[in-house]
Every structure is written in structure tokens, then in C-alpha cells.
Amino acid sequence: MTQDHPGTATTPRTRAKARHILDNYYIGPARDDAVLEIWGYTPEMSYAPGDCVALHVSTTADEWEFEIGRDGLDYVPLLTKSGLPGRHHPTPRDCSVKGCGWPEAYAFTIPDDWAPGGYLVTFRARKGKDMVEEHHVILIRSATDAAPPPYVLVCATGTWLAYNCWGGSNHYEGITGPNGDAFSPIVSTQRPWTRGFCKLPEGAPRALREQPAKPGEMVRYPYMEWAYAYGYSKKYASAGWASYERHFARWAEAEGYDFDVISQYDLHCDSDLLNRYSCAVFVGHDEYWSSEMRDAVDAYVETGGHVARFAGNFLWQTRIEDEGRTQVCYKYIADQDPLVRTDQEHLVSGAFEVEPVNRPGALTFGVNALRGIYSGLGNCVGGGAGGFTIYRDSHWAFDDAGLGYGDVLGSGSRIFGYEVDGLDYHFEDGLPFPTCSDGAVPEIEILAMGLATNIEADHGVWGETLYIGAADAAFKAQALFGEVTPETLDACKRGNGMIVSWPRSKGEIFTAATCEWVAGLIRQDTQVEQITRNVLNRFGKSKERSR
Structure with missing residues (x-):
């Protein structure tokens, strides 16, 4: 409160x-191409196996990568992608009210064998020796037709x-x-x-x-x-x-x-x-x-x-x-x-x-x-x-x-x-x-x-x-x-x-x-x-x- x-x-x-x-x-x-940054979000907060997850990402790096893993008792990476083309998108000043409006940068389908839980998405971007890392989380439940x-x-x-x-x-x-x-x-x-x-x-x-x-x-x-x-x-x-x-x-x-x-x-x-x-x-x-x-x-x-x-x-x-x-x-x-x-x-x-x-x-x-x-x-x-x-x-x-x-x-x-x-x-x-x-x-x-x-x-x-x-x-x-x-x-x-x-x-x-x-x-x-x-x-x- x-x-x-x-x-x-x-x-x-x-x-x-x-x-x-x-x-x-x-x-x-930062709204500045000279500042190394990467941010990302997904349209939904939770998903089920078979759902498509779109990553909306903005970065000032030429390339970016991400890693997804289930954030349970043990963290194990389940999906990694690198060498993705970077794009720095305009972000409205009132983005916290109206949304960022960034286009989809990458999409994937949740496999049937991903167990329910919270999944940590790690975004990384590099310029020379500098690296930045930011995070997102998605929630995954069991399939509707599963027990x-x-x-x-x-x-x-x-x-x-x-x-x-x-x-x-x-x-x-x-x-x-x-x-x-x-x-x-x-x-x-x-x-x-x-x-x-x-x-x-x-x-x-x-x-x-x-x-x-x-x-x-x-x-x-x-x-x-x-x-x-x-x-x-x-x-x-x-x-x-x-x-x-x-x-x-x-x-x-x-x-x-x-x-x-x-x-x-x-x-x-x-x-x-x-x-x-x-x-x-x-x-x-x-x-x-x-x-x-x-x-x-x-x-x-x-x-x-x-x-x-x-x-x-x-x-x-x-x-x-x-x-x-x-x-x-x-x-x-x-x-x-x-x-x-x-x-x-x-x-x-x-x-x-x-x-x-x-x-x-x-x-x-x-x-x-x-x-x-x-x-x-x-x-x-x-x-x-x-x-x-x-x-x-x-x-x-x-x-x-x-x-x-x-x-x-x-x-x-x-x-x-x-x-x-x-x-x-x-x-x-x-x-x-x-x-x-x-x-x-x-x-x-x-x-x-x-x-x-x-x-x-x-x-x-x-x-x-x-x-x-x-x-x-x-x-x-x-x-x-x-x-x-x-x-x-x-x-x-x-x-x-x-x-x-x-x-x-x-x-x-x-x-x-x-x-x-x-x-x-x-x-x-x-x-x-x-x-x-x-x-x-x-x-x-x-x-x-x-x-």
C-alpha cells in the first residue's frame, strides 16, 4: 500500500x-544509441505447452542473444539463441502507460516437455568488451488436456x-x-x-x-x-x-x-x-x-x-x-x-x-x-x-x-x-x-x-x-x-x-x-x-x- x-x-x-x-x-x-542496453517483454504473462511466445526486444547492440530456463530448485538452460540482429526501437515517453510498441524480434513455441513453473528469460547484448544483461519471466502451466x-x-x-x-x-x-x-x-x-x-x-x-x-x-x-x-x-x-x-x-x-x-x-x-x-x-x-x-x-x-x-x-x-x-x-x-x-x-x-x-x-x-x-x-x-x-x-x-x-x-x-x-x-x-x-x-x-x-x-x-x-x-x-x-x-x-x-x-x-x-x-x-x-x-x- x-x-x-x-x-x-x-x-x-x-x-x-x-x-x-x-x-x-x-x-x-536510455533513448540514446551510444548507451549499451537491451530490454525485452512478452505480450502475455503466462503460457501453456504449444503456445507461441513472442519476444519484443530493443537493443543498441548489433547482435543480441537470449537464454531461457526453468527457475526451479535447479536452474537448467532449455533454449538459447545467439547472433540475433539487434534493433533499437523508439520508446514513447509514456510507455509505462501506453506500452512500448516494439515489434516482435523472435518467437518460439513452448515444447510439450517443459514442466510447469516460472521461466527466467535472460537477454544479453555486447559492444566490444562491454556486456549488459536484463531479465524477464514467463509462467508456464500444464496443458489443458493434461491431468x-x-x-x-x-x-x-x-x-x-x-x-x-x-x-x-x-x-x-x-x-x-x-x-x-x-x-x-x-x-x-x-x-x-x-x-x-x-x-x-x-x-x-x-x-x-x-x-x-x-x-x-x-x-x-x-x-x-x-x-x-x-x-x-x-x-x-x-x-x-x-x-x-x-x-x-x-x-x-x-x-x-x-x-x-x-x-x-x-x-x-x-x-x-x-x-x-x-x-x-x-x-x-x-x-x-x-x-x-x-x-x-x-x-x-x-x-x-x-x-x-x-x-x-x-x-x-x-x-x-x-x-x-x-x-x-x-x-x-x-x-x-x-x-x-x-x-x-x-x-x-x-x-x-x-x-x-x-x-x-x-x-x-x-x-x-x-x-x-x-x-x-x-x-x-x-x-x-x-x-x-x-x-x-x-x-x-x-x-x-x-x-x-x-x-x-x-x-x-x-x-x-x-x-x-x-x-x-x-x-x-x-x-x-x-x-x-x-x-x-x-x-x-x-x-x-x-x-x-x-x-x-x-x-x-x-x-x-x-x-x-x-x-x-x-x-x-x-x-x-x-x-x-x-x-x-x-x-x-x-x-x-x-x-x-x-x-x-x-x-x-x-x-x-x-x-x-x-x-x-x-x-x-x-x-x-x-x-x-x-x-x-x-x-x-x-x-x-x-x-
Whole structure:
């Protein structure tokens, strides 16, 4: 959700500072034949065996090459081509909004023996002794006429696109606004992924610090400092294959789970696609969804499907337009969406919990974004536990995990944050229950909780600039209470993140509502791993579903 500026960015000084940050993070075409570069993209995000994949590439080199390999537990090149003629194509200034428009440079058909997974595409170009390398990723699922695996990993491509800053604009910042520092409510799928979304070096910092800051220290953001130093997008830690889905896919493969891998856009286009699988899995940061994507998940669960969501920040409704080439999300300025005050007002691209959308996330996954948000990022619960406090330790999800009432799950591996989802709740005899005032239903069991906030603490450290500040709390106060006052800001300060379990209709949902669950898998946290196994083992069993 992070609004991309320090504090509230309401003064000329802070706006200038935000612009300075944007300039330093710009990743995109140099538009200069003298600069060695190569970039590429594909028209679609996901494919199946037999599909044709077109590579749209622009390079200043006379020749270029590419390599494709499955980015699984072991990386093995499967297709390589070299000596391809290079062409440097004009790139529109508003390419991040309208697309690059580059012609097809090479095409190939996906062989039948390519296993489902994420496939890394490496583009290389050379001039003399200089070489540049950039990356793309495509998702490959099993053939429609093949027997499907029990599980499907649904990649959060709506969020990837929202954070993709390649070419200058995304749903957070931009070069397309009237002052050159406004976010763009419209972004294109027809452009490369920004640096760090597809491949990262070992050791790239995650969004959460591995250790909380010490009292009196200036707050630090190691992932942004790293991005500055090495020329990566500062958004790499917020979205993308490399930071989230890749780690889950590699862990699951090592554990012997058989997965298909698809994009959210597949759900948007095919509402019945999930019915092939026993369990749909979501991981990482799944902030942006179209109404059609949600409809597909809801229908799947209603007819007996299982959902395992190890992800956080289920917040914004989007629209997919122009045959999938454009994503729309007006977000904080949803009142400017062209669908306001029309018969399609329910499709306005604003927050799920807010009018006119008014479709709380708890109706789909059992938790709401605006009841949670930040933990462990900067001074937002910066000294917190970093994990979930266990309340219902006898639940099946915790079998053999060695957890008791009051224990903290995942603090050592820092799984709680950087954005989380929660509910309004009350305590009875030491156990939390949903109040059901925010779209939740009594059948939702709250298994574990942690604390979050929407206002970054200011400890008065000299020279410190807060990143989150209070801007998101002001948005929440306006959205939920209709005005921003000291009282409504205070009411919006406190949030929470939850693990919930929900037997819904003929199906079942398990949600660990945190972006950083995969950190527990990366760091081999045995308790996090055991809970993940428990959920997958239970949900992967075949279940009769009505068609």
C-alpha cells in the first residue's frame, strides 16, 4: 500500500525530495544509441505447452542473444539463441502507460516437455568488451488436456504490475503527472519488468530488517539503500517473482509438491480455471485484484475448493482493459474514476472496503487490509516481535509444529510484515473473536495475531526522515469515517495481522495474512515449514466439487 514519498509529502520541500528519490530510481530506456542496453517483454504473462511466445526486444547492440530456463530448485538452460540482429526501437515517453510498441524480434513455441513453473528469460547484448544483461519471466502451466497437479500457485501479477516502475510510472509514482511526480492510475502490461522483479543476487535485503533497530538509532531501509547502490528498483522488495513466488515454488518443489503456476490474469480471463485443482495457493504481496479475479476465487471455494493464502495486503480493486494490455487503479483518487456515478460504479478502482466498491476482503479471504497494514517497516512497529502470537494452538494447522498458547511463531525468521491484514476483534477468556462489524463472519477462527499500525512512530531522532508517516492513516480515516481529525487518525493508528481458518460453504480457506511468510521458508524456520506442510497436505486431497 505504501504511498511513495517520505511522510505526507504535502510541502514543496517534501515534494521535491520525493521527486529526487524518483529520479534516482528511474529504470527504463536510455533513448540514446551510444548507451549499451537491451530490454525485452512478452505480450502475455503466462503460457501453456504449444503456445507461441513472442519476444519484443530493443537493443543498441548489433547482435543480441537470449537464454531461457526453468527457475526451479535447479536452474537448467532449455533454449538459447545467439547472433540475433539487434534493433533499437523508439520508446514513447509514456510507455509505462501506453506500452512500448516494439515489434516482435523472435518467437518460439513452448515444447510439450517443459514442466510447469516460472521461466527466467535472460537477454544479453555486447559492444566490444562491454556486456549488459536484463531479465524477464514467463509462467508456464500444464496443458489443458493434461491431468492437472493438485496445486496451483497463482502469482500476484496485478501487484507486480502496480509496482513495476520500468519506463517511469506505476501506481505509486510517475513521470506522467502534471507535476512530474504523480502516480499513474493507468499502467501498461506491454513493457519490460523493472530490474529486480525477475532475478536478484543472493543476499539482496528483504523489506523487513533482519534485526529491529536499536533505541535511538536513525531508522534505516536496507533494501532501498541496496537498490540505490546496485542499480535495482526500490520496488524489488515489494513485488515480483524474485522476491516472493520464486521462493515458495522452490521450497514446494524440494518438498515434493506438484504445482501448476499461473497468473492472476488467468483467473480474470477464465473463471473456471481453478476448478482443475484441489488447492489454490497465493503467496507474498497480493494487493491488487480485479473484480473478476475475486469472483473466480469465491466461486471456486463455494463449490468445494481449498485456498491457502500465505500473503498480505488485499486492498485495491483494479480493472483490466484493452484486452489485457492495461491495468487501471485510481486508488486514493477513486472519486476521479470515470465509472463513478454510473451503473458500473461497483467496478470503481478503489479500496475494497470503501464505497462505492464496498466489498470487504474478509468476504473472500477472511481478513481486511485496512484493519492491518504496516509492521516491521521503518518505525511502524519497528521494535515488534516479528511474528504471530498463537492463541488457538490445538488447531490442525499447528499439528507437530511445537507451538503452545502464547508462543510467537516466526519471530526469528521475521515473517510478520511488512504489510499484514486483520479484523476488528474482541477477546473472551483469552481468545480473540471477530466482531463481524467489517465483513467477517462468526465462522472465521482467529488462530494467531500480531500488531500493526498506520502511523509511523516519530522518536525525535535528529536527521531522521520518516518514510510512511501518517499519510495512509489519513486516507483510512477519510475512507472509514468521512473526515480526518485527531480522533479519527487515532482510531486508524492501530491495526493487526492474523492467521485465520474458515470452513466456507463446501470449501475451506486458510490465510496467514502477511507478505513475508516466505521468509520463514527461505530461512528454514521449522515451525513455519511444518504449518505450510499441514495446510498443503490437508488441502491437496481431492474433494468432490460441483461443476
